[in-house]
Amino acid sequence: MTQSPPKTYHVKSFGCQMNVYDGERMGELLAARGMTAADESLDADLVVLNTCHIREKAVDRIYSEIGRMKREDGSRPMIAVAGCVAQAEGAEISRRAKTVDIVVGPQAYHRLPGLIDDAVAGRAAVDTDMPAASKFEILPGRARRTSASAFLTVQEGCDKFCTYCVVPYTRGAEVSRPWNAILDEARALVDAGAKEITLLGQNVNAWTGEDEAGRAQGLDGLVRALDKLPGLARIRYTTSHPNDMTQGLMDAHAEIPSLMPFLHLPVQSGSDRILKAMNRSHSRDSYLRIIERVRAARPDIALSGDFIVGFPGESDAEFKETLSIVAETRYAQCFSFKYSSRPGTPAADMDGQIAPELMDERLQRLQAAINREQLAFNQATIGKRTQILLERKGRQAGQLIGKSPWLQSVVIEAEDVGIGDLVEVDIVSAGPNSLTGAVVAHQRA
Ligand code: SAH
Ligand code: SF4
Ligand code: F3S
Secondary structure, X not given: OOOOOOOEEEEEEOOOHHHHHHHHHHXXXXXXXXXXXXXXXXXXXXXXEEEOOOOHHHHHHHHHHHHHOOOOOOOOOEEEEEHHHHHHHOOHHHHHOOOEEEEEOOOOHHHHHHHHHHXXXXXXXXXXXXXXXXXXXXXXXXOOOOOOEEEEEOEEXXXXXXXXXXXXXXXXXXXXXXXXHHHHHHHHXXXXXXXXXXXXXXXXXXXXXXXXXXXXXXXXXXXXXXXXXXXXXXXXXXXXOHHHOOXXXXXXXXXXXXXXXXXXXXXXXXXXXXXXXXXXXXXXXXHHHHHHHHHXXXXXXXXXXXXXXXXXXXXXXXXXXXXHHHHHHXXXXXXXXXXXXXXXXXXXXXXXXXXXXXXXXXXXXXXXXXXXXXXXXXHOOOOOEEEXXXXXXXXXXXXXXXXXXXXXXXXXXXXXXXXXXXXXXXXXXXXXXXXXXXXOHHHHO
């Protein structure tokens, strides 16, 4: 059956920051093709569901989302499933959900226009190739306007093969984008209004490349080059792996004020036996020693982490080691997850899968511990004078929300400043998830 060519599009992203970045690039690609963005999915001729495969729940959500893609008059938009579910399940998706017209993986989305043509002509439109030529060389340039805080993918894929994780399969091998391509894109983002850039990669601190002079560089070299970019006030990067935390990057935190004092360094578990079973290739102790060195370089750095509870075989004593590493590290914020068995990963076949009720209980205990640390970190910033980058409106009229250097959300009330401004504030109060600030008076004059 043929369809009429879509004129409007809506991209909905469900995954990590790299997935959000891909969603932006797909939107820009469709706009370059002359299509216009629609605010709501059901108002669009084409909906791109940019999916995440990391946990079972994320996948379930996609199928219920596909089911909801129906307008009141019974018609539906053209549906493209992109992202990591597309990569993992391929043509199986359109077999399971007949209303899906296009399936496109995260390394093939530059071919979306051709796939739309196929779908319009009623041909099967599935592309989960990982072509040798990078999509980045083919995608159009960045949009002319962007948000104050922008994402820039510098590294893709993962070679670490943690035994629970699908990313090495959905994103492929670790690849670093070239130096010049990154600097060009950063310049374009700053020209489009970005004041802050977050460099993205599944293992962003494993980025390697060569500068203009052909010298070998790591992520710290890239940060130093970006620091010189006029108009770029803040640099961040995520996600890092403990084993790729070089002294050079720690030194960059000590020496470069535009590199924000924040490090997301997932540890996953506090137990050496579990870390080994996870194939994390670092121990509890080596992780804690890295944290010590990072703090020696930048004493006020805010630390963040990811945790998995209920990995196969996790005993109560091993779980308690996770609680104690939270207390020892004094995190500013953390993400914690129940282990989710992913088909095709080694952990899915391990003995000792943990009952859901026990995982729930462990997750609650861990989150209570994390909340205590988070509140303590936030309270310790009360009375500090700092800068926030205003990113969005608050819930109440007149409120604006910005991010502190430590990635805390700070709510202010001010009329003469707006989204995209860097504003000096005094932190006046703190809760577990946000702070309130008072704009420093001299700026108002
Ligand atoms: N590359 C990053 C992030 C990977 S995905 C890293 O190595 O840290 C983000 C987080 O999802 C992981 O850090 C992990 O905590 C969680 N995660 C990944 N696979 C999972 C699974 N099968 N079950 C539960 N949580 C998982
Ligand atoms: Fe997944 Fe481990 Fe790679 Fe992170 S380092 S993406 S958790 S395999
Ligand atoms: Fe999810 Fe893929 Fe990111 S599985 S976490 S969207 S890399």
